[in-house]
């Protein structure tokens with residue numbers, strides 16, 4: 001993967017070379033963008049590009065994508081984990097046991113980490129991808145208090161990451177909790193790399209994941225014209241293109257506005273007959289008045305086609321069931337999410353029918369906690385059915401799904417962690 005003989009001149013930025021429709025290149029681009037790593041994307045189309053950019057003769061014989069690190073060293077066909085590792089994002093746990101383990105470094109997890117570490121808890125924050133969660137994919141958050149001009153989601157997350165690290169949080173990125181057990185007043189979590197994490201309390205802040213269209217060809221075209229979310233890393237590459245966004249909520253609306261600044265036209269496909277009641281009014285007003293944006297209501301996607309990359313999508317009018325194909329090289333899917341809670345399936349933790357974690361008063365039936373609850377007292381507001389195991393942010397049953405509420409719940413969960421740790425000391 002790494003060939004030192006091909007080291008190039010040192011640069012201050014990462015350089016990423018590859019094919020336009022490469023899913024691997026897109027995955028790396030997306031990670032770098034969300035991690036606020038400065039990089040140049042260089043598209044290679046011909047042998048001439050290959051000679052000029054890489055000093056290599058024949059594009060066909062180069063393992064793409066190629067990542068050139070700031071020192072000039074090149075990685076050929078690396079995995080995302082390789083790239084993250086070489087940029088210093090991957091680490092092993094330093095301690096055998098922590099006071100608090102936090103899963104998920106979106107706004108809820110980052111906020112919990114800042115408060116926990118600043119209040120002296122031995123805290124580890126585990127994130128399976130880039131920091132920032134959904135907020136990190138957002139080009140502009142305009143309704144977060146304190147930023148009257150709005151703030152880019154990845155920048156907000158990076159500030160929080162720096163703050164958490166400053167207070168001594170151990171951040172383990174590209175690492176995932178897969179299964180948990182609760183005994184001896186500890187949570188024992190298996191990590192995806194085979195390791196185990198032990199902590200006296202935990203906060204689950206694993207948020208939600210994009211809902212899929214569940215159409216034929218979807219997996220094959222992912223990263224090759226089909227993308228989930230706001231397309232923060234892809235928008236600058238959409239110059240002169242006619243692109244499509246599917247979804248009617250805030251996240252779809254933000255994607256539309258961000259893409260409209262780059263693409264020739266943006267078509268927004270909305271299932272309902274109007275923009276979602278949950279969409280902020282300022283956003284729906286802008287969408288409806290943007291000259292290169294058109295909104296099609298009562299519409300759903302029923303087909304995806306393309307060989308190496310997306311070529312066209314089938315759109316069906318829901319009320320008449322009439323279908324027609326639209327040519328487009330890029331489709332951005334923002335149709336809501338499902339919670340990341342599979343890990344809780346074999347635990348006493350209570351989930352609702354959608355898979356969200358039920359906490360505090362929502363656990364009570366006729367004023368009584370569920371039979372699995374083991375304490376005399378009632379569960380704290382953000383506590384799950386397992387004492388010492390808390391949930392914050394979008395992953396929680398009936399959560400508000402906003403950056404501010406996720407950050408607020410993260411901070412609040414830490415206050416309950418202190419109470420719980422005092423009980424078990």
Ligand SMILES: Cc1cc2nc3c(=O)[nH]c(=O)nc-3n(C[C@H](O)[C@H](O)[C@H](O)COP(=O)(O)OP(=O)(O)OC[C@H]3O[C@@H](n4cnc5c(N)ncnc54)[C@H](O)[C@@H]3O)c2cc1C
Nearest residue numbers: 104106107108128133134177207208251393394401402403
């Ligand atoms: C495009 C878009 C635009 C938005 N715009 C706004 C806005 O303008 N204003 C606003 O207030 N809100 C906005 N939101 C909503 C807001 O971003 C979310 O409510 C907020 O990010 C929720 O934070 P969270 O920390 O609960 O979860 P998430 O942000 O979903 O973060 C969860 C994190 O957990 C990680 N994770 C999942 N499973 C595991 C595991 N097993 N182990 C380790 N890590 C794991 C994920 O990788 C992710 O990083 C927007 C959302 C989107 C998608």
